[in-house]
Amino acid sequence: MKAIPAVALLLASLASHAETPQQIRQMYVAEATSQQAGFTPAAKRGDAFFRQRFAINDKMPACTSCHTDNPLNAGEHAVTGKTIKPLAVAANPNRLSDPAKVEKWFGRNCKEVVGRACTPAEKADFVTFLSEVR
Amino acid sequence: MKSLLFLALLGSAFPALADRLPMPANAPASFTTECSSCHIAYQPALLKAADWRKLMAGLSDHFGSDATVDQKTGQEIGAFLERHAGNASRLGNAGNPPRITQTSRFIRKHDEIPAKYWRDPRVKSAANCEACHPDAARGSYSEHDISIRELRE
Numbered sequence: 001m002k003a004i005p006a007v008a009l010l011l012a013s014l015a016s017h018a019e020t021p022q023q024i025r026q027m028y029v030a031e032a033t034s035q036q037a038g039f040t041p042a043a044k045r046g047d048a049f050f051r052q053r054f055a056i057n058d059k060m061p062a063c064t065s066c067h068t069d070n071p072l073n074a075g076e077h078a079v080t081g082k083t084i085k086p087l088a089v090a091a092n093p094n095r096l097s098d099p100a101k102v103e104k105w106f107g108r109n110c111k112e113v114v115g116r117a118c119t120p121a122e123k124a125d126f127v128t129f130l131s132e133v134r
Numbered sequence: 135m136k137s138l139l140f141l142a143l144l145g146s147a148f149p150a151l152a153d154r155l156p157m158p159a160n161a162p163a164s165f166t167t168e169c170s171s172c173h174i175a176y177q178p179a180l181l182k183a184a185d186w187r188k189l190m191a192g193l194s195d196h197f198g199s200d201a202t203v204d205q206k207t208g209q210e211i212g213a214f215l216e217r218h219a220g221n222a223s224r225l226g227n228a229g230n231p232p233r234i235t236q237t238s239r240f241i242r243k244h245d246e247i248p249a250k251y252w253r254d255p256r257v258k259s260a261a262n263c264e265a266c267h268p269d270a271a272r273g274s275y276s277e278h279d280i281s282i283r284e285l286r287e
Binding site for chain 1: 173174197201
């Protein structure tokens with residue numbers, strides 16, 4: 001069963017064309033399902049995760065520290081002040097189009113803000129939220 | 135008369151030159167995308183080669199952030215930075231980890247800025263060049279373009 005998400009990830013990374021948010025969501029859903037039978041992603045859980053205060057990092061206690069309370073808005077890096085384009089696909093069509101980029105930022109930001117790696121289920125919920133929020 | 139005009143032009147051109155740090159035209163795409171996601175892509179001339187090497191070796195804890203890149207990308211970015219690095223004797227010691235804001239060049243250029251401006255919410259951090267130099271990413275650090283009016287003189 002472990003082979004399915006591995007194959008999905010491999011296919012995603014080999015594809016040279018841009019992915020759609022649905023494909024990226026499906027990739028994480030497949031991975032989550034292999035760990036937890038019957039998993040279905042929920043935008044609502046992704047929304048709650050986005051707002052959760054993890055308080056691991058003084059300068060960035062939550063996703064909202066840099067990305068604001070509204071993923072449709074542009075954010076600002078909490079340390080450097082650099083503008084960050086909106087996370088929501090509705091506001092920024094370039095979001096969730098490159099699986100390697102999505103994985104890279106989950107990797108960095110989960111470690112820094114959540115204090116651990118995010119689970120496939122959390123990632124599936126999060127990308128569902130970002131692709132649906134209006 | 136012609137030579138006088140030339141001298142006048144030369145004189146007016148030089149101060150501007152000193153505040154221009156154009157990005158080398160051959161910057162690899164990886165440099166632009168990786169190094170400009172959290173801050174502007176700082177021009178390679180802002181640190182000396184040995185300091186860029188140190189910085190690239192410590193990306194897993196890059197001023198508190200994980201900024202690791204894969205090996206191939208790291209080599210590509212590192213080679214570009216070192217090839218176009220700044221003059222070691224003009225920049226001076228940047229500390230460890232190396233900080234552009236600790237080079238003697240940076241300190242000398244900013245020595246008239248009162249401390250309160252560094253804490254100003256519009257500035258946030260000395261790493262935020264664009265707070266005062268709106269065209270910093272394009273290599274313009276001219277005193278005439280300072281966006282905080284009180285500091286323009």
